[in-house]
Amino acid sequence: MLTQVEITHTFNAPRELVFKAFTESKQLQNWWGPKGWTFNVSQSDFCPGGVFHYSQQPDDGDVMWVKFVYNEIIVPKKIVYTSYFSDEEGNIVRAPFNEKWPLETLNTLTFAEDGGKTTITAIVAPAASATEEELKTFGESQDMVHEGFLGTFNQLEDYLSKVSK
Incomplete structure (x- = not known):
């Protein structure tokens, strides 16, 4: 059984710009998450041990909270973080789409x-x-993970084409 998913995507933009799009909340809110969902940043502290806590919500559904804890950051080469679904306070909760996630x-x-x-x-x-x-x-759930990242990367591609001009 596969226990990891690997997704690769190439952007027509320099690494510094792409990296900043992942690390600055003012940029992330323009492209992160499912298309058409409302996205709000609650906390953003981009450093090892730092937290990125946000909510996202579809037009026709409930708000969903997610929290990242950054484990390792090598600017502009690498970001490693632990991710989990959370409540508004940042406590770990089960994924709203599957309690066995x-x-x-x-x-x-x-x-x-x-x-x-x-x-x-x-x-x-x-x-x-x-x-x-x-x-x-x-x-x-490999396909779901792939589709989620590819959709998000497509949104980043659109965003980068607007800010890199």
């Missing part, structure tokens, strides 16, 4: 530049604390 996922993003273009490789995996049932659920 891993409580925490480890996300590693690397940024490589070549000829003015930037390739991001995102690796998403359940945290070491995941149960067998959570690992199974994650393994069965």
